[in-house]
Amino acid sequence: xxxxxxxxxxxxxxxxxxxxxxxxxxxxxxxxxxxxxxxxxxxxxxxxxxxxxxxxxxxxxxxxxxxxxxxxxxxxxxxxxxxxxxxxxxxxxxxxxxxxxxxxxxxxxxxxxxxxxxxxxxxxxxxxxxxxxxxxxxxxxxxxxxxxxxxxxxxxxxxxxxxxxxxxxxxxxxxxxxxxxxxxxxxxxxxxxxxxxxxxxxxxxxxxxxxxxxxxxxxxxxxxxxxxxxxxxxxxxxxxxxxxxxxxxxxxxxxxxxxxxxxxxxxxxxxxxxxxxxxxxxxxxxxxxxxxxxxxxxxxxxxxxxxxxxxxxx
Amino acid sequence: xxxxxxxxxxxxxxxxxxxxxxxxxxxxxxxxxxxxxxxxxxxxxxxxxxxxxxxxxxxxxxxxxxxxxxxxxxxxxxxxxxxxxxxxxxxxxxxxxxxxxxxxxxxxxxxxxxxxxxxxxxxxxxxxxxxxxxxxxxxxxxxxxxxxxxxxxxxxxxxxxxxxxxxxxxxxxxxxxxxxxxxxxxxxxxxxxxxxxxxxxxxxxxxxxxxxxxxxxxxxxxxxxxxxxxxxxxxxxxxxxxxxxxxxxxxxxxxxxxxxxxxxxxxxxxxxxxxxxxxxxxxxxxxxxxxxxxxxxxxxxxxxxxxxxxxxxxxxxxxxxxxxxxxxxxx
Numbered sequence: 001x002x003x004x005x006x007x008x009x010x011x012x013x014x015x016x017x018x019x020x021x022x023x024x025x026x027x028x029x030x031x032x033x034x035x036x037x038x039x040x041x042x043x044x045x046x047x048x049x050x051x052x053x054x055x056x057x058x059x060x061x062x063x064x065x066x067x068x069x070x071x072x073x074x075x076x077x078x079x080x081x082x083x084x085x086x087x088x089x090x091x092x093x094x095x096x097x098x099x100x101x102x103x104x105x106x107x108x109x110x111x112x113x114x115x116x117x118x119x120x121x122x123x124x125x126x127x128x129x130x131x132x133x134x135x136x137x138x139x140x141x142x143x144x145x146x147x148x149x150x151x152x153x154x155x156x157x158x159x160x161x162x163x164x165x166x167x168x169x170x171x172x173x174x175x176x177x178x179x180x181x182x183x184x185x186x187x188x189x190x191x192x193x194x195x196x197x198x199x200x201x202x203x204x205x206x207x208x209x210x211x212x213x214x215x216x217x218x219x220x221x222x223x224x225x226x227x228x229x230x231x232x233x234x235x236x237x238x239x240x241x242x243x244x245x246x247x248x249x250x251x252x253x254x255x256x257x258x259x260x261x262x263x264x265x266x267x268x269x270x271x272x273x274x275x276x277x278x279x280x281x282x283x284x285x286x287x288x289x290x291x292x293x294x295x296x297x298x299x300x301x302x303x304x305x306x307x308x309x310x311x312x313x314x
Numbered sequence: 315x316x317x318x319x320x321x322x323x324x325x326x327x328x329x330x331x332x333x334x335x336x337x338x339x340x341x342x343x344x345x346x347x348x349x350x351x352x353x354x355x356x357x358x359x360x361x362x363x364x365x366x367x368x369x370x371x372x373x374x375x376x377x378x379x380x381x382x383x384x385x386x387x388x389x390x391x392x393x394x395x396x397x398x399x400x401x402x403x404x405x406x407x408x409x410x411x412x413x414x415x416x417x418x419x420x421x422x423x424x425x426x427x428x429x430x431x432x433x434x435x436x437x438x439x440x441x442x443x444x445x446x447x448x449x450x451x452x453x454x455x456x457x458x459x460x461x462x463x464x465x466x467x468x469x470x471x472x473x474x475x476x477x478x479x480x481x482x483x484x485x486x487x488x489x490x491x492x493x494x495x496x497x498x499x500x501x502x503x504x505x506x507x508x509x510x511x512x513x514x515x516x517x518x519x520x521x522x523x524x525x526x527x528x529x530x531x532x533x534x535x536x537x538x539x540x541x542x543x544x545x546x547x548x549x550x551x552x553x554x555x556x557x558x559x560x561x562x563x564x565x566x567x568x569x570x571x572x573x574x575x576x577x578x579x580x581x582x583x584x585x586x587x588x589x590x591x592x593x594x595x596x597x598x599x600x601x602x603x604x605x606x607x608x609x610x611x612x613x614x615x616x617x618x619x620x621x622x623x624x625x626x627x628x629x630x631x632x633x634x635x636x637x638x639x640x641x642x643x644x645x
Contacts, residue, residue, distance in 0.1 A: 167572055167573055168588075171572030194574060196573070239529070239536075242575060247513070250506040254473060
């Protein structure tokens with residue numbers, strides 16, 4: 001089974017790249033495999049992953065451990081599972097600092113308090129000695145972010161950081177991530193299923209389907225002029241707050257199982273616009289704004305108008 | 315949609331007694347605090363709110379899966395809260411639920427055909443062959459393959475399972491379907507399919523929906539009228555178009571301003587109102603207006619006097635001393 005198949009991606013300094021896709025599209029697996037977090041015997045990762053010019057695939061565990069947590073921070077979806085329930089949050093943050101920096105316990109604790117303050121937790125002096133269960137969901141996610149930021153990582157990988165949160169809390173966290181990115185000049189890879197979240201924060205978007213990149217481009221270009229029929233479907237299916245449409249565009253069928261991805265275009269079985277050429281696997285093509293679809297540019301312009309605007313504005 | 319009221323809630327309160335963290339003695343938690351509204355026949359009434367605002371508890375109180383602590387719930391002008399279990403039965407048939415989690419709400423050890431037939435067997439609506447015919451009809455209605463009735467829930471995807479849950483809810487020809495977060499566990503492409511299906515069914519069968527969700531876009535898309543809940547109370551209730559165009563309550567305004575939108579660079583930048591802090595714990599409700607602890611416009615008055623839900627303009631209700639977006643006249 002190919003969970004991720006042929007993903008090539010570069011993240012610039014200070015850039016926010018959003019990876020969007022539905023469940024099973026390989027968005028999380030792609031990032032985990034880059035960081036060497038997939039260790040099961042039946043996993044094989046091929047290709048090349050370079051961080052500041054240094055090859056990560058095949059790097060010794062010891063060296064990888066130094067990078068992970070220090071240069072590359074990670075935020076997971078569920079803040080309750082990312083924190084251990086039996087230790088105080090301050091201890092958990094301090095532990096990470098002490099693993100990577102030569103500081104005393106007292107210094108690490110002091111830094112933990114500062115970090116809690118930076119991510120907007122009120123009364124950090126008191127909260128540092130509390131357990132994760134004493135925090136609300138949004139506050140826990142702030143603790144996880146504080147932990148990821150503890151060593152000023154150059155790259156932050158956030159896997160559905162706001163999916164478990166309410167919309168007002170999500171807004172707080174997204175604002176916080178934007179602010180921290182400004183302060184620390186870090187790059188962010190944001191994994192999400194929510195096009196809206198992508199639109200809020202990402203500079204560049206990667207749309208994934210069945211483990212393969214379907215479209216890559218500047219955020220605004222992807223939202224304004226999506227090139228791949230799957231992206232049209234994704235955008236058309238989102239119920240909007242600003243306008244009411246009589247019907248939502250749908251993509252027929254369900255996301256393909258990674259166990260039997262078609263040999264040609266992975267999206268072809270669900271695509272209204274497929275033709276003979278689609279039996280052959282398309283490669284990413286384009287100039288800056290790339291997509292993996294065999295339709296010609298003229299066809300795309302014509303078909304997109306009908307697909308994305310289904311129902312029109314009521 | 316008609317003006318005929320199908321379901322009416324009046325001053326519904328639901329309290330739970332519990333031991334809260336940090337408190338020695340038992341505390342009373344007000345999950346639903348004095349909620350009144352009516353659902354009209356044929357409409358979709360949306361309830362939107364964040365986790366813990368009491369929207370699911372309210373739904374359970376309405377369909378009598380929980381008895382409200384006080385208040386009245388009428389269905390077709392019949393008071394439900396005082397009925398015995400036996401007398402309630404015919405009304406239960408008319409009010410059916412669709413649940414959030416299509417994995418937890420279907421018994422994994424039963425065939426899906428039996429799951430859909432179960433309500434009819436319990437209510438003895440007909441002979442076994444009539445019930446079987448009805449199951450096939452329902453499968454067709456919700457767009458499932460009728461050949462799959464012998465299969466088990468695990469053989470279906472999330473979207474298909476939600477269709478099975480919808481088929482089950484329709485088996486007794488209810489007039490009201492209460493859908494509690496029916497699409498929030500689904501991928502966006504599948505979510506759109508289920509929302510379209512629900513719209514089709516409403517049109518074909520003349521259903522009334524009470525639609526509960528946290529997703530503002532989803533609620534906007536399906537609802538004729540919307541109630542916004544905060545900490546167990548309805549803070550605003552209005553026609554969906556009016557509410558989304560110009561919210562009166564500061565909480566609604568903040569919610570809408572931070573709902574992620576697709577920005578392609580052509581829209582004017584919106585002013586986002588990021589409210590600080592968390593929702594207070596429901597066993598420790600603020601005095602006066604419950605939203606005042608997070609409200610950017612709160613005054614001393616808000617701490618002392620709880621604003622009642624009043625009809626500010628025809629059909630638009632808001633519980634706020636200082637409503638927003640009221641450019642025409644001052645209050």
